[in-house]
Amino acid sequence: MPGREAVASGGEMAVRQFSAELRELRVSAGSPSFRSLERLAEPRGSLPRSTAAEAVAGRRLPSLPSTMAFVSACVAYASENSISLALETQDFGRWQQRWIEAKRAVDKLRSDVTAGGSGDVEPAEQPGGRFRDQDDPPLASNRVPSLSFAPQSPPWGRSRLPDRSRSWAVVMGTAQYESAELPQLLAVQDNVSGMADALTTPGLGGFDKNRCTVLLDASDLTSVGRALADVTRSVHDVLLFYYSGHSLLDVGDGDLYLTLTGSEYTSLYFTAVSFTRLAKELANARAEHTVIILDCDYAGRALRTGAVGDNTYVLCATGPTRRALAVPGERFTAFTGDLLHALRGGSASRELDEVLPLDWIYAHVARQAEDKERPRPQRLSTGDTGQLALTRVVPPEPTDT
Known part of the structure; x- marks a missing residue:
């Protein structure tokens, strides 16, 4: 079994890397304030300013609902200010997958530390979302292509x-x-x-x-x-x-x-x-x-x-x-x-x-x-x-x- 320091390092690194990606998203969206993120997050009330600040601090992993609310708020702020974001950045499925990867690393840290019988582990943030999130407002310049409408005069x-x-x-x-x-x-x-x-x-x-x-x-x-x-x-x-x-x-x-x-x-x-x-x-x-x-x-x-x-x-x-x-x-x-x-x-x-x-x-x-x-x-x-x-x-x- 790897030593506690190595395991902890792996778990902490996953959390810090994920937080760094959230910070990069925020910067690319125009560096919205935490107040703006709170206003634009969907569902409304799902991302208090303190939660948004904690998400990018790198001390603990935000919950999945908080993560998706953070992403939706950043995308909405970019749309509101006519800032173009890469399609990959707007891929909510990718953000969900990245969160799961980070959460698995944190869970492994908890499991290994518990098996070793030493120390407490900083927990992941408890979910604060109350309902299914809303979809982000569409970006006119970066809208994901969709299939065409049915013909106007079909048989x-x-x-x-x-x-x-x-x-x-x-x-x-x-x-x-x-x-x-x-x-x-x-x-x-x-x-x-x-x-x-x-x-x-x-x-x-x-x-x-x-x-x-x-x-x-x-x-x-x-x-x-x-x-x-x-x-x-x-x-x-x-x-x-x-x-x-x-x-x-x-x-x-x-x-x-x-x-x-x-x-x-x-x-x-x-x-x-x-x-x-x-x-x-x-x-x-x-x-x-x-x-x-x-x-x-x-x-x-x-x-x-x-x-x-x-x-x-x-x-x-x-x-x-x-x-x-x-x-x-x-x-x-x-x-x-x-x-x-x-x-x-x-x-x-x-x-x-x-x-x-x-x-x-x-x-x-x-x-x-x-x-x-x-x-x-x-x-x-x-x-x-x-x-x-x-x-x-x-x-x-x-x-x-």
Whole structure:
């Protein structure tokens, strides 16, 4: 076993290096004051000036929520002052990965020192975040490229709804977390119930209520795996999978992991759902068409995996380097709120005759995000899945004249 001095040196060096990177980010963003960082951090109130100062001091590792709030505040300050930042600097996924690396070094220091039976270890900062962070304001000059809108005049006439007797929907979300590093996501509860309702309401949704599996706050991989196995054996037409919650990235290959209530950043392989493995499971199903909808941070990474099967439509809340948005006080998260609005016809349902194809849904949600200056969704469409519909147009109720 290495000596205590060597172990401590390694842990302290990781913390100091990480703090140095935060200081470099602050300088490149225009050296905002701690007061400015407190004002711009999202969610509001998540980064007191004392916490911001501590994050760059190098004495202890800031919590993950505090780190992401610090980064979002720096990016927002740069945008506010028309300062260009490198795309790598604005990659929130990279900052999460760097924090995990530093935290593992600190945890190793604690473990080794405890085993050696000597001395106390300076703890990492306890999390002070209260909710899921907001996405940073977009930088006009450095906006991450996203996929184009759907065509203005697509051939909507070929659209169809799922065969209710041969299709299945899985609506999954995690709102409650055991780890202190993963803030609770209260809006996810409404996301899940809202999506299940929109997909299965008679006269609106294209799925039967008895063929819609709801997984809210799943505790472990086994329960998720069993539920998916049952569905993939029973579906023959359209298989839909929706997820809302925190996501984490593998430090090694950057693979996207969908979190469960017991997920831990230090043991993703055993406590969270690998999107790559999930996509392979869905691709092996008996479905003719597959629809995957992800409302989580860095969701656009799903478009990079080669595991997505043929005849699949993937709709992501945000790009591969961006965080998803949850606005305090709003019932749904930003993306799912706009998605539900679109699934119920939106403000332009008169453009369509009967059903709401996925290409139209994407274009509507993307326009809403652009208008509200919120994270722009991304998509991947293979085969003719863009013409597939999930809901139908609900005619307006007649008014008395």
